[in-house]
Amino acid sequence: MSTDAPIVALLTDFGLDDTYVGVMKGVIFGLCPHARIVDLTHNISPQNIRQAALALLDSYAFFPERTVFLVVVDPGVGSERRALAVQTGGYCFVAPDNGVLSYALAQLPAAQSVELANTDFQLPFRSCTFHGRDVFAPAAAHLAAGAAMTDLGEPVSDLVRLPPPLLVRSADGISGEVLYSDRFGNIITSIGTLTWESDSSLSLTGRFDSSLTLRVDAEGAAITIRNHTLRGIRPTYSAAHPGDILALVGSSGWLEIAVNQGSAVQKLGALPGMQVHLMQNESQ
Secondary structure (H helix, E strand, O other), X not given: OOOOOOEEEEEEOOOOOOOHHHHHHHHHHHHOOOOEEEEEEOOOOOOOHXXXXXXXXXXXXXXXXXXEEEEEOXXXXXXXXXXXXXXXXXXXXXXXXXXXXXXXXOOOOOOEEEEOOOHHHOOOOOXXXXXXXXXHHHHHHHHHOOOOHHHXXXXXXOOOOOOOOOEEEEOOEEEEEEEEEOOOOOEEEOOOOEEEOOOOEXXXXXXXXXXXXXXXXXXXXXXXXXXXXXEOEEOOHHHOOOXXXXXXXXXXXXXXXXXXXXXXXXXXXXXXXXXXXXXXXXOO
16 A cells, blocks of 8 residues: 555544535645545434444454544534544544444554644644544544654543443353344344354354354254344345345344345334344354
8 A cells, every 4th residue: 555645534423414524524635635535434323423333343444554544423522522543453543532433442452542632733723513623634634644643642541432232142042232224224233243154054253252152053043133033044135035034144244134125124123222132053
């Protein structure tokens, strides 16, 4: 990767109806004209810190080292919450200290963190309601341009952490929860990471607890969500007839509940936090 074309990846809950995202990009280009900006998503539900943390978890590893991730889902803007820059695993993350980095940082080596307190690396006028423009975007731009993280502020520790998603081993299987649903109506659960070992067998390793492992018979598995029980875990959406509901392994290794060419959310009415249970036949 050429050092003269740093990547800044944006993840926000701002949507695209207003000018917020465009203005942040303008700030970045003003301070780092050679930056390449990637829009991860701006459609995080308003103030949904956990959804943003999960989106970052499932995305960051696909970017090259030296990428700067600018994450602004900030319901505490203007309060006493800290503004952070974090460096770990070859990446930089710029975000409020509200737990939005929790899940990504849990997968990475020990991090170096600073509070964004040096006003020389912020816009001259700082509003109380748009730190994405005035604090976070300038910090990300300066880091992309080669500034040392320690120039931006003093080291901090004890970052705010979100509790990990539910994943509990039981006598007959494993229990998890609904994390979110995507725009297709697929229900993504916390049961994972699931990996296909053969056409009929899966291995499961806890995403946040690698000691939690088991082997799953894909054909014999039973998945219960609300009052519905699904039989078997399928490799693709098309393994079910159009309109039929199925369980499968999504692209990020989470167990998903889906409807082929339809919406599982509409069919089941599942909401984030609802429990999901996977019963399996063969364990180790």
